[in-house]
Amino acid sequence: MYSKSEENYLKAIYHLEAIAKHGVSTNAIAGEMETKPSSVTDMVKKLADKGLVNYVKYKGTTLTEKGKKAALGVVRKHRIWEVFLLETLDFQWDEVHDIAEQLEHIKSQELINRLDKFLDYPDYDPHGDPIPDKNGNIKSAEKKLLAELKKGNQGQLVGVRETSPDFLQFLDKRSIAIGSKIKVLGKEFFDGSMVIQVQGEQFFISKKIAENLYIHI
Amino acid sequence: MYSKSEENYLKAIYHLEAIAKHGVSTNAIAGEMETKPSSVTDMVKKLADKGLVNYVKYKGTTLTEKGKKAALGVVRKHRIWEVFLLETLDFQWDEVHDIAEQLEHIKSQELINRLDKFLDYPDYDPHGDPIPDKNGNIKSAEKKLLAELKKGNQGQLVGVRETSPDFLQFLDKRSIAIGSKIKVLGKEFFDGSMVIQVQGEQFFISKKIAENLYIHI
């Protein structure tokens, strides 16, 4: 279908669109892709010719519907492979990205669908990002940081930001894991620390901890 | 490490060496790779510069130790992925090759080792070909066709050559599967047909059937 390079550009533009909202700049794409702006210009022209992006000279680039669909296909593959690497092969959080970056370009719809089934149709990847379905639909809301929640809010732990052994051990010791239901019992204005409830147990956590846990409400 | 293309050439030369034995011809490589001989000449020169093959103009190409090790690495990856696709994702025999052809180029030693562990260190792929270990050692003998065995010989079914639904159903009905122990009770010189014993039961099979079953003695 599309080349590895084209797929990577589409993915980069997709991610940047979520932040920029007003047409993605050539420089931004170059930053994300770790290439030079001139290379980006060449590629977005090519993608525009294929109907995957809207490109206006000097103005910026946006995905067309076709381009968005293609980008979501790559995102879906990336996130499903990440789940596989972590859940099935027991990789560490920080090891999966580079490998998923390669695996996401394997050409086979059937492969990803079977993998999805094998993993029992996960909704989120290990970073808490939602996995688009076969048709490119993302059912679920975007994740929030635990630190953003208020007293009384509750949700489900869907991912972590920090992946250092120290931090992961901290969570392990308290049996806080992906999928855990977390409720904010109290929040200190002074330092942002919290008292949370996880499976019946209560814990005091600092703001720094709360800023590294992704939650879905 | 090496490019996808380089890996494919190394693998092709490895497979051809097993048959040709006397230095692989440029045309043979071109046939295997589905490229033109001139492309092969270019590539084997490049591989020779990297110390991966011995190349003598007009004479042929052989793998160096370094090249053989690299080729075995690719073969190992290919075969482990094939096991994964068949055993874990329930693909059909004939669907796995093209996908494994892509997956074998994923750069990560750790990935393949973890996959190997997950699959419980298989010795053979679904076609009955032995899987090299981490160090490139192939413990086991090469497979033989059941048709090559003589009366009284016995072995284990390690793979099939034909993968048509008709043939696979034929085996299924008789509970003949990978791993089955097969003994040749009789063999007809006239047409090569056989009487075999599989898990206590006896079956009459034609030469055509026997030519599509791979056995390890």
Place this chain on the structure above:
DNA sequence: ATAATTTTTTAGATAAGACTAACTTTTTAT
């Protein structure tokens, strides 16, 4: 043994994707 055929190599061309350097447009600052 020499001619015909086949195999292999060389030379030059092409496409994809990236780069540098120079130039143009847009944005920012005075």
Place this chain on the structure above:
DNA sequence: ATAAAAAGTTAGTCTTATCTAAAAAATTAT
């Protein structure tokens, strides 16, 4: 409002891996 800076584009080059066409070497046939 215009000069300076930043952002973006163009033109031309490079690398990898291919190809075609022509030339050279090796093999086969008479």
